[in-house]
Amino acid sequence: MNLEEQVKLDNIADTDHEIFALLKQRYSPRTFKNEKIKKRHLLQLFEAVRWSASSNNLQPWRIIYAEKDTEAYQLIFNCLSDFNQTWADNAPLLMLTAYKEKKDNGDENFHALHDLGLCMGSMTVQAQYMGIGLHHMAGVNWKKAQDVFDVPNGFHITTAVAAGYYGGKLDKLPEDLQKQETSKRERMPYKQFAFKEAWSNNKK
Numbered sequence: 001m002n003l004e005e006q007v008k009l010d011n012i013a014d015t016d017h018e019i020f021a022l023l024k025q026r027y028s029p030r031t032f033k034n035e036k037i038k039k040r041h042l043l044q045l046f047e048a049v050r051w052s053a054s055s056n057n058l059q060p061w062r063i064i065y066a067e068k069d070t071e072a073y074q075l076i077f078n079c080l081s082d083f084n085q086t087w088a089d090n091a092p093l094l095m096l097t098a099y100k101e102k103k104d105n106g107d108e109n110f111h112a113l114h115d116l117g118l119c120m121g122s123m124t125v126q127a128q129y130m131g132i133g134l135h136h137m138a139g140v141n142w143k144k145a146q147d148v149f150d151v152p153n154g155f156h157i158t159t160a161v162a163a164g165y166y167g168g169k170l171d172k173l174p175e176d177l178q179k180q181e182t183s184k185r186e187r188m189p190y191k192q193f194a195f196k197e198a199w200s201n202n203k204k
């Protein structure tokens with residue numbers, strides 16, 4: 001097996017119960033194929049976001065995206081944490097996500113962050129369908145990003161996202177991250193978050 005195949009195949013989730021293949025195959029890569037995302041695939045990613053559910057259909061999500069070798073890509077990259085800067089420029093596409101904080105009547109939209117997460121979930125599954133991996137990042141200086149991109153008041157930058165086709169070379173990563181890329185993926189058992197009929201006593 002060559003390195004590219006290894007990156008693709010070694011991260012399939014070891015599930016307790018069978019799940020939808022796209023969910024099982026998904027993981028957050030830090031190395032990507034050296035290939036631009038096709039325009040039609042990019043449009044499909046945004047189409048998946050468009051048709052996501054949102055509270056009152058307010059669609060509070062906003063996304064800034066930029067392809068590699070553009071000034072905007074570099075600007076997004078410069079907002080990433082030091083750690084994320086060690087790998088994120090392997091991605092041919094970087095994004096910033098944001099949500100609109102208020103409803104049109106001025107009330108806080110408590111569910112806006114939920115809806116942003118939900119639409120990015122839709123984008124993640126659509127991406128997987130096309131062989132594209134997304135790597136969501138909290139490690140972004142959101143205040144700097146708001147400033148650099150002149151984001152208007154009332155919108156809150158939330159994450160950065162690196163995106164590209166799976167199949168990147170492992171040697172594009174520092175050694176410790178090469179290990180992580182193919183290491184065993186762990187999850188808590190469902191009983192720790194899904195409580196039958198009453199809140200669980202488990203304080204974790």
Ligand SMILES: Cc1cc2nc3c(=O)[nH]c(=O)nc-3n(C[C@H](O)[C@H](O)[C@H](O)COP(=O)(O)O)c2cc1C
Nearest residue numbers: 026027028029081084135136137138139140159185
């Ligand atoms: C909102 C969010 C923020 C994240 N922030 C970072 C980050 O800043 N840097 C990073 O390398 N990974 C980040 N991740 C990736 C997680 O570490 C990863 O999803 C988790 O370890 C599970 O691995 P998997 O996605 O490969 O299943 C983030 C994921 C999410 C959903």
